[in-house]
Amino acid sequence: MKVVVIGASGQLGQDIVNAKPGLVKLVGLTHSDIEITDKDSVFSVLTSLEPDVIINTAAFHKTDLCEDEPEKAFFINAVGVKNLVEVCKSMDSILVHISTDYVFDGAKITEKEPYTEEDLPNPINIYGISKYAGELIVKNYLDKYYIVRVASLYGKAGASGKGGNFVYTILKKAKAGEPLRVVDDIFMSPTYTLDAAREIWKLILEERPFGTYHVTNLGYCSWYEFAKKILEYAGVDASIEPVKHTEFKTKAKRPLWSPLKSVKGIELRPWEEALKEFIGGVSTQLWKL
């Protein structure tokens, strides 16, 4: 089986490459190899490779910046995806497209139940809206696809498009002695990219039915609880002030509740276990942060 990973030098892309199963022939493409918003680039690069499966991790996902640059958000997160859909159709390839918990509006906070694949998206910021547009293009134009919703990712590489990840940001701030103020009224499912990557390979190799899947570590917490655990596992002694989202002003509105779970048999280990292993694995390089 030949698989192409788009965004191979990104945070999730690197772990998809690292978790590659033995029998798979993998070609990793970086942004300098392919521009997904350019149809000619998409067709010339991908038709020459003729992959059975294309995994798209590329996105414009600086949540606040997307509010100021909606054209760019839609160009990459929707038009770029349309180009990939067209090339997949032309080669009869499977598209694995990475999406986000931010397609939901957070209204399920009243039930305190995670969102499942059966819940209807209703995004409330430009990033989420553009990602949902990408999902709809995949779902409504293509038959052979997996839409994989992940959330609050952290991995060794850090997100190139976001300038790191929340884990590194918190540790950096703590080590620099900066005051830490973190929202305690926004809840999500923090997810380790290596765990998500392994599950993505399983979906493909086990030939699970095409469709949408939620792939996150088990459980959920507030960003404040997440930050507390990050410091605890890293052995960093710093205090954090819990604040309400109304006191931590951001350009983009965030869903106050976006924990995910799967009703399609996907179950990853609990987020605390994954975080502990991640921090243990990168602890030797933490001093460089």
Ligand SMILES: NC(=O)C1=CN([C@@H]2O[C@H](COP(=O)(O)OP(=O)(O)OC[C@H]3O[C@@H](n4cnc5c(N)ncnc54)[C@H](OP(=O)(O)O)[C@@H]3O)[C@@H](O)[C@H]2O)C=CC1
């Ligand atoms: N990070 C997170 O917390 C979350 C991310 N997601 C989704 O997961 C996916 C992966 O995120 P993550 O790995 O963290 O992100 P990264 O920014 O680390 O990876 C994305 C990669 O895609 C490349 N890329 C960006 N734009 C283009 C383009 N137009 N054409 C080709 N390549 C491009 C980037 O290259 P370069 O940097 O050189 O431009 C980068 O290597 C995204 O789809 C995102 O929406 C979902 C939930 C949470």
Ligand SMILES: Cc1cn([C@H]2C[C@H](O)[C@@H](COP(=O)(O)OP(=O)(O)O[C@H]3O[C@@H](C)C(=O)[C@@H](O)[C@H]3O)O2)c(=O)[nH]c1=O
């Ligand atoms: C850095 C920081 C953030 N926060 C808050 C702001 C926000 O509500 C939350 C996380 O902030 P970030 O800017 O790291 O992440 P944000 O852009 O909100 O995160 C999202 O990224 C996109 C790509 C996704 O798809 C989502 O799954 C999600 O992970 O924590 C604090 O309260 N204190 C802080 O010091």
